[in-house]
Amino acid sequence: MTRVLVPVAVLDGETVSAGLMELLSTMDVTVLGYHVLPEQTPPDQARSQFGDRATAALDDLSEEFRNAGGAADHRLVFTQNRDQSIDRVAEEVGASALGISGTTGDVEQLLVSLTGDVDVGQIAAFTVDLIGDREIAVTLFAAGDDAGDGRLGTAAETLDAAGIETETRLGDGPAFDALIDAVSDHDGIVMGEPAASLSSFLFGSEAERVASASVGPVLVVREDDQGESSE
């Protein structure tokens, strides 16, 4: 089964929305509780002080995920570098995607962004697995220079074949702004993992900016580095 990693800043009071739990009911989930420490603090010191409390919170969260439908386990990591920890654990558990919690409830309209240098086939296959036999409508979206190469059509075929109600949409103007515009009438987003760029260095990753512009959950499909299956 496809696995999704859900990072949660567990000791900062972050939690997971019912919307994401519901959306991921067709998936295996690993909840990654993390706590970011300043470099003045040895991670072991934080573990001995906060480890039990964090574990209790993670037990509750994975229980809720199990109640929503899928299998769920959890990991806990104390780190001074959040991204490094998320990448490592995602690799170790073989996660196909990362989940960023939003605040909404049920997801009925899913926006699937194919913009950028992403593996269209992989995103489409993930979307099919995610939706399963549920009544969730999909909008396939592409903007900018990427819209013209037929990737929308390719993905639409995959989704149609799986019996998913699909429409396609082209965005105008700068790709990122067009994506943010399209987000507004959807309550969940699936997107690729764009390569790090200068703007991601300045403003945080594209996924994080999309997540903050959206009230719904965001699923970021991970690139398959060596072309091997990430399941």
Next chain:
Amino acid sequence: MGSADAGENVAGETPDLSETIETDEVTVTETGELERTLGLSGGLAIGIGTMIGAGIFVFPGLAGAEVGTAATASFAVGGVIALLVALPTSELATAMPKSGGGYYFVSRGLGTLAGTIVGLSLWLGLVFATAFYLVGLGFYALDGLAEAGVAIAVSEGLLVSVLAVIAGIGFTVLNVTGTENAAKLQNGIVALLLSMLVAFLAFGLAESFGFVDTGTPAAEARDTWEVVPIMSVAALVFTSYLGFAQVATVAGEMKRPGRNLPLAMIGSVLIVTTMYVLTIFVATSVFDRAALAAAGETAMVEIGRQLLGTAGALVIIAGGLLATMSSANASILSTSRAIYGVSKDALLPSWAARINLKYGTPHVALGMAGGPVIVLAATPSGRPARGGRFLSPPDHVRADLCRTDRDPSRRTGVVRSRFPGSGRPDYPRSRGAG
């Protein structure tokens, strides 16, 4: 020694001895994973940063006054000895890649009593050393003010103490508030300092070999190329090499410890040795023994002035400020790690390692580092700090003590983990069995 498992302190706290699995990227414990985030450059910055502040601008004058250019040999001897110490220390740190450094080796190798003594003296030693760096910082700042033509109305000693106390409070606050990028700042300071030194030394070498002539006086006092004076100066300057072992205090956070720990320790000793030897060579080429003796501890400032005029003097002063800053900051960080190691084994109350909820930093441990430092820095003469070097058991003693472990079963533990990276170190485990 094995009774540590059952021991408890007056508050009824017992040592936290959870089993761990170490990999190159992470330490897996029963309750969670501890990410390793520090790379080789971070380790080098801690090693170089701690060492270089101690003596690069102070010892050349003192050592050069004793034996002249022969002091290059003294620094080289000191470097070789430091290297011989760095090898076993990095082996121990690789076998036990835990935060806490020297305390961890000794308590696991020689038992609780020796561990307690070393852990507490490590703390005190670092406190004294940090105060020493801060007083040095005060002196450089004073020189900088004098160079800038600021008239000083109060006595020098008072001003130095005030500056040292302000810097001590500053570093403590910086660390307690968990200021982001303090390690990047540390890396930046070390990089800037190294590039300034390289530029300065390149010019100095060009001058020494006659490519550039700034009219330095011809040497009159002879250099003393004799074994005994060279060795006795080597003993004096050896203290300026202590510091590479501080890399071990962050061993638990280093990526690929089997590779990066030895590289960081040995690399920082080699880099610092090269810097010292070149600096002393330039210093003794510019001034002879008599002139160095006359200039005393601030001889390097005069050498900078001789080579490049006022700009040269300012470069040395700025370099001195950076070097003492990096050493003071690195030492405060190491101190709080050392306190944590001791507190984890219930040798200090657990509140000593408590983490501040607002900033996420161990404020008590940092305060136990910064508080006494500020008090020491405030003492009018500022000189007691010098003694700190002797309170801290020299790192080579600490490291080598572990190797003379009398219990054969323990010794095999060390031998088994001889090979860095050969697998997860099982040595700490043998403690429970013993």
